[in-house]
Structure formats: C-alpha cells, structure tokens
Amino acid sequence: MTDAPRHRVVIIGGGFGGLYTAKALGGAAVDVTLIDKRNFHLFQPLLYQVATGGLSAGDISSPIRAILSRYRNVKVLMDEVITIDPQAKRVTLQNGELEYDTLIVATGVSHHYFGNDDWAAIAPGLKTVEDALEMRRRIFLAFEAAEKETDPEKRRAWLTFVVVGGGPTGVELAGALAELAYSTLKSDFRSINTSEARILLLEGMDRVLPPYPPDLSAAAADSLERLGVTVQTKTLVTKIADDVVTTKQGDAIEEIPARTILWAAGVKASAMGKVLADRAQAELDRVGRVMVAPDLSLPTHPDIFVVGDLAHYAHQGDKPLPGVAPVAMQQGSYVAKLIKARLAGKSIDPFRYRDYGSLAVIGRNAAVVDLKALRLTGLPAWLIWVFIHIYFLIEFDNKLLVMIQWGINYFTRKRGARLITGEEGDPAIAAAALPQKEMANV
Numbered sequence: 001m002t003d004a005p006r007h008r009v010v011i012i013g014g015g016f017g018g019l020y021t022a023k024a025l026g027g028a029a030v031d032v033t034l035i036d037k038r039n040f041h042l043f044q045p046l047l048y049q050v051a052t053g054g055l056s057a058g059d060i061s062s063p064i065r066a067i068l069s070r071y072r073n074v075k076v077l078m079d080e081v082i083t084i085d086p087q088a089k090r091v092t093l094q095n096g097e098l099e100y101d102t103l104i105v106a107t108g109v110s111h112h113y114f115g116n117d118d119w120a121a122i123a124p125g126l127k128t129v130e131d132a133l134e135m136r137r138r139i140f141l142a143f144e145a146a147e148k149e150t151d152p153e154k155r156r157a158w159l160t161f162v163v164v165g166g167g168p169t170g171v172e173l174a175g176a177l178a179e180l181a182y183s184t185l186k187s188d189f190r191s192i193n194t195s196e197a198r199i200l201l202l203e204g205m206d207r208v209l210p211p212y213p214p215d216l217s218a219a220a221a222d223s224l225e226r227l228g229v230t231v232q233t234k235t236l237v238t239k240i241a242d243d244v245v246t247t248k249q250g251d252a253i254e255e256i257p258a259r260t261i262l263w264a265a266g267v268k269a270s271a272m273g274k275v276l277a278d279r280a281q282a283e284l285d286r287v288g289r290v291m292v293a294p295d296l297s298l299p300t301h302p303d304i305f306v307v308g309d310l311a312h313y314a315h316q317g318d319k320p321l322p323g324v325a326p327v328a329m330q331q332g333s334y335v336a337k338l339i340k341a342r343l344a345g346k347s348i349d350p351f352r353y354r355d356y357g358s359l360a361v362i363g364r365n366a367a368v369v370d371l372k373a374l375r376l377t378g379l380p381a382w383l384i385w386v387f388i389h390i391y392f393l394i395e396f397d398n399k400l401l402v403m404i405q406w407g408i409n410y411f412t413r414k415r416g417a418r419l420i421t422g423e424e425g426d427p428a429i430a431a432a433a434l435p436q437k438e439m440a441n442v
Contacts, residue, residue, distance in 0.1 A: 006031045007343055010091055010100035012081050012272065014041050014064045016325045017106035017308030019394075020332030026071030028340055033075045033098060035091075039063055043393055045325060046402070047126050048169060051135035051262075052176040053184075053415035059401045061129065062394045081272065086280045086301050102303050102339055105272050105290075106332070109309040109323060112266035112287060119240045123261040126169055135262055137422045139177070142260045143185060144420070146192050153257070159197040160258040162245050164237050165265030166203025167210070168360040171220055173264060174201040175363040178227035183364075183413050199228065200256065202235045202247060204265075209368070211322060212358060216368040219377040223362040237265075267323065269310055280304060285312045285320075294350030296335055307331035313351070321353050325392070330354065361385045364410070 007030040011018045014036035022034045043060040050057050068074045079093045084103065091098045111125030124134050139161070146158035161181075163174045181197035188194070201208065201224060207217040208224070208231060221231050232249065239246035245256045269288030276282035276290055281300045283291040289312040290298070296311060298304045308328035313321045321327045334351045341348045357371035359381065367381040376384065386406065393399045409415055 008101045011104045013106035015108050017328035017332045020329045021336050022074050024333045024336030035077045037080045039078050047132045048173045050132035053418040056417040057129045084279050104305045106308045107270040107272040109267040112268035122240050123263040125263040138260050140420050147189050157257040158259050161199045161260045162258045163201045163262045166208035170264035171360050174229045178229050179363050182228050184415050200230045203233045204236050220368050223366040227363050305335045359385050
C-alpha cells in the first residue's frame with residue numbers, strides 16, 4: 001500500500017506575505033514551493049535608507065534559500081509566473097509548469113502615477129533594490145553636477161529635491177534627504193554649500209501621514225520643518241516635464257524647477273491581480289487589488305488565497321487594511337494555520353488583523369509612534385522605531401550589520417554607502433561622476 005500524495009502548496013512571491021506563509025508551513029506535512037523573480041527577500045521599510053546612502057542594498061536583503069534552508073519540505077524556485085489555470089490547478093512559469101492543491105498569491109504592488117505613466121522615467125518610485133539604487137544615483141549625481149555648475153539658476157535646480165507624497169515613505173525620504181544635505185555632506189564640497197539645497201515634500205491631502213492621528217501628523221510636519229524640509233499640503237502635481245514640476249494648490253499654479261523628483265504618492269496592484277480576475281473571476285478594486293473573503297481566499301476559488309499588499313481585505317473596520325508589512329506577516333501566518341486546520345478536518349475563525357500601532361521616522365532623534373494606548377514623538381519614538389526595525393529584519397547577520405552601521409552613522413553623522421552606480425541615463429549628468437560597479441550582497 002502506497003502513501004497518499006502530500007498536499008501541494010504553491011506560493012507566488014517572496015515578500016513578507018509569501019515568506020511568512022512558507023516559514024509557518026515549514027516542517028508541516030505539506031510540500032511547499034515558493035516562486036519569486038528574485039533570489040532574495042527585501043526588507044522594504046528600509047529601502048529609503050539605501051536610496052539616501054545610509055545602508056547598502058545587501059544590509060536589508062537576505063537570500064530566500066538561506067532563510068528557508070532548514071525546512072526540508074520547502075522548495076524555492078527563481079522564476080516568474082505567467083498565468084494560472086484554476087480548473088486544472090496549474091501554474092505556468094516562464095520555465096515550466098507546477099500543479100498545486102492550494103495556491104497563495106503574494107506579489108504585492110508597484111508605483112501608481114494616476115494615469116501619467118510617462119512620469120515614471122522622470123520621478124522614480126521606491127519598491128525595489130533597483131529603484132533605491134536609481135534614486136541614490138540621481139541624488140548624489142545632483143550634488144556632483146551642482147558642484148560643477150556655474151549658472152546660479154541651473155545650480156539651484158540641481159539642488160532642488162521634490163518628494164511627491166506625504167505618507168510614511170515620503171516623510172522618511174524627505175527627512176533623510178534633509179539630514180544628507182544639511183549635515184552629512186556640508187563639508188564635502190568646495191563650490192557649493194549643500195545647506196542651500198531645497199527639499200520640498202508635496203502632499204495632496206490636508207496633512208502629512210494622513211492615516212495617523214492628527215496630532216502625530218502635526219508633530220511629523222513640525223519635525224520636518226525643523227530639519228529644513230518645506231512641507232506643502234493640499235498640493236497636487238499636475239505635470240512633470242522638462243525638469244519642472246507643476247503644482248496646483250487651490251487656484252494657485254506653481255512651476256518648480258527641479259532636477260531630482262522622487263515619487264512616493266501611490267501604488268497599484270501587481271499584474272497577478274488582473275491574471276486572477278481574468279482566470280479566476282476575482283473582483284478587483286480601483287487600483288487592481290484583489291477582493292478577498294474573510295479567510296483571505298477568493299470567493300470563487302476557496303483553494304486560492306491572496307495575502308499582503310495585493311489583498312483588499314474589507315472585513316474589519318470601515319476601510320481595507322493598510323498595505324504595511326505587519327498586515328502581510330499576519331496574513332501569511334494565518335493562511336498557513338488555515339491550511340493545516342483544513343488538512344486536519346477543522347476550521348478556524350476568519351482572519352483578524354491585530355494592529356499594534358504605526359510608526360514613521362523623520363530624522364535623527366525624531367520619529368512619531370502611535371501604539372494605540374500610547375503616542376510618542378521625538379527621541380523615545382525614534383528609539384522604538386530603531387529597535388522594532390532591527391527586530392523584524394529577517395536574518396541575524398542583517399540585524400548585526402544594520403545595528404553597527406546605524407551606530408556609526410549616528411555618532412559620525414556620515415553615511416557609508418554613498419556610491420554612484422548604475423546606468424547614466426541623463427546626458428546632462430553623465431560627466432558628474434565616474435561610474436562605479438556596486439558589489440551588493442544580493
């Protein structure tokens with residue numbers, strides 16, 4: 001008598017949702033295959049520090065195989081999913097096919113330019129390692145180009161940095177840019193005074209950090225202003241072209257000459273959302289996220305689950321859960337628990353997100369933390385932010401590297417990853433710095 005075949009779980013995506021699902025299923029009586037286009041897991045909350053030279057890409061990246069190597073029932077494939085066949089329970093990859101009993105989709109989101117996709121080449125977003133390195137390249141090349149520019153107006157444009165979007169990413173990016181310009185680089189140049197750099201944070205709503213309590217939003221705005229950031233709320237970007245950002249604030253139109261524009265204003269679902277809509281009759285929201293049942297499955301296919309940023313979970317409160325790492329982590333762990341329960345002939349309660357609070361860093365000794373029962377700003381909030389981010393880094397060596405690097409940066413006020421790397425796409429800055437090859441540990 002032969003043993004019955006083991007339950008096959010296929011996970012698409014190695015971000016927080018997919019990785020936490022795979023870890024929670026490690027050692028279970030199922031066969032797990034995790035598929036990702038990359039061979040590494042990226043700790044996205046710290047990408048802005050790579051973009052501003054505070055950390056190297058390898059400090060916040062961990063090889064997926066190394067993370068899951070101790071789980072003998074988990075297999076990792078570096079590949080890309082093309083489509084799925086829910087009836088045949090089959091996933092088509094660029095290099096072959098896989099059959100599944102349970103499918104988990106955790107492919108996340110990308111940048112959303114609200115119908116202005118041509119802005120992507122001018123104003124990069126921040127979702128991948130490549131995005132962060134491109135931002136870093138543009139930021140540091142701007143200072144190099146300003147150092148050589150003799151025309152005051154052109155130099156002013158090189159020293160103007162516009163961050164579009166006042167959510168956590170935009171706030172953290174603007175604060176890091178201010179520290180870079182007004183502290184880290186102030187003694188490094190001879191022809192320019194980097195403290196003359198202009199950093200603008202543009203937000204369409206009436207305050208930065210809109211999901212946070214109003215008092216913490218106000219505290220964040222005050223901290224940014226003290227750092228030297230110009231915060232403009234109720235400001236919409238209407239055009240980006242020819243190194244000019246056109247904004248509308250009420251009836252007032254302003255044109256801002258700026259050579260470095262960074263996007264942190266919105267997200268749209270990955271292409272897998274449309275695949276699920278076309279192939280599995282999934283319902284999508286306006287940005288392409290998948291509407292899921294209370295147990296995170298598709299209402300049309302209970303053997304397909306969606307977790308993380310791609311999931312629109314509207315069964316808790318009056319709005320969907322936010323696209324943050326803790327949501328993805330908890331959803332991944334929940335789906336793993338549900339799969340085990342189903343195989344044991346049991347059921348569990350619908351998913352419930354436990355919200356422990358929100359936090360965002362503005363700069364040195366400045367952060368805002370909303371722990372529900374406790375709201376903090378300043379140094380105490382900053383220390384909580386530091387320890388929480390180190391705690392949630394995936395591998396011990398990453399925790400150690402980041403802790404050491406942050407310690408050095410704190411006491412020296414220097415940033416050690418200020419390499420200018422990548423392709424030189426803008427001929428105006430091609431001569432600003434010699435290209436170098438980055439040895440990123442990814």
